[in-house]
Amino acid sequence: MRDYWPTCGFRLLTTGTDGQLRVTDEFLRSLLERPELAPVPESCAAELALHQDLLDQPRRAVDEARLALLADEDARANYAVWLRFRTRLLARPTLEASYLQLFRGNVDVPPLFVHQLTQVLLRHILGGAATPFEARAAEMLFRPQRIALQEGQVMAADDETVERQALSASFGSLGDLIRRSGASLRTAELDVLTADSADGYWPRNEAHDFVVALNHGQPALAALCRVLERWVAHFLGVQVTIAPEGEIDDDQWVWHVGLDAQATAVLNALYQGEEVADAQRERMLCLFRLDFTEPGVVRPEVAGRPVYLAMAMDEQQRLRLKPQNLLLNLPLARQA
Known part of the structure; x- marks a missing residue:
């Protein structure tokens, strides 16, 4: 059993009997120690007092009047962001439920925090036998x-x-x-x-x-498929198989999910029968086929049909995956 990514905060959380993660005061304290919030020599007395009070009681209520006492504008903004993030974390009984809720509506949490939560959740899902x-x-x-x-x-x-x-x-x-x-x-x-x-x-x-x-047949691509399968199973409670696919040669193409913004745009255009620029096609990196082990868990019009997934790089040759897309956009008969 391996213990990896030790600084992500996973060890500061607890696991319920349902296998879901619970936010602890220790985890909230670790967020307060991030460079964006940790006091610096120039911090005013009001900022130092607020930081210590939150370390003592990480769930303490903080109103706008107290934030206004902070002399540094950046410090006020950073604490406002942290308090909003804390509200999102504690909005649901489990970290998994709070994570899903982040993306239902306007996302007002910085990518930095979203990425940390994603890492923590993946560490939990993969376990020590990864x-x-x-x-x-x-x-x-x-x-x-x-x-x-x-x-x-x-x-x-x-x-x-x-x-x-x-x-x-x-x-x-x-x-x-x-x-x-x-x-x-x-x-x-x-x-x-x-x-x-x-x-x-x-x-x-x-x-x-x-x-x-990430070529077909390479162990890293196969491993990515296994990770995505477990990601879906943990959050949505459904079993799926995911495998690389060469192309979409399907007259009954009924559903797809882009794993990033670039792939989503291309898949949407192809599905609608629109032209896709050569440059966009060339940035497509991989196509996948997702099948549900139990067809009955999906909407009737999709039962027995595959869901196509894709990932693509942007013009700067960067790949920015959005694993939440896979949780929010599958055609399930019931939503998690």
Whole structure:
């Protein structure tokens, strides 16, 4: 059993008898220690007092009058964001339910917090028996990826790590690959996760510095399918199988879900019979087929039919997956 991503906050939560996560005071305190909220030498007395009061009682009510006492405008704004996020976290009995509720209506939570919750939930769902490929594939759901295309190979690297490594003086073969793909990088030195190097993921599990191949037949793509299957099962209570698909050759195409904004736009256009620009088609990275183990859980018009999924990079060759799309847009007969 592996303990990975230790700083994400998963260990500060509790699990109910239903297998769902509960928000704790310890988890809320950890959010208060983030750089956006942690006091700095310039913090005024009112800010220091508010921070300490919230550490003592993380669920304490804070009104606008008290926020107005903070001298620093950025500090006032950051606390307002945190308090709104706290409200969203505590709006439902479980973290899973609160997470789903975030996306029903206007999303007013910064991506930073959404990504942290996604990571925490994935850590819970995958458990300690995750394989290195599953853990690395799961990173794609909460960390944007930089895509490099070279001689038919589709390589995904952590976007933030690529930018950071680009500032170093070292240079590796993958850095050359990414640079030739069009990214504006000086250097990059990253390792490719393979069957031989897989165990090296664990001591570097929070470095986010392994690159994976996303071509059909590659273990990382298969692992991504398994992660998405478990993501759906945990939240929606339905069993599905997901596998890469070469193309949509289906006269009875009835449902699809884009796993990111780019793929959603392309799938919607194709479904409506509209023309799709060559540049958009070329940015499509992978197509998947999702099948329900029990057809009776879906709407009658979709029963027995597959749901097509897709992911695509944007014009800057970044992949920004939105795993919530898979939870909110499946054609279930009943909603979770």
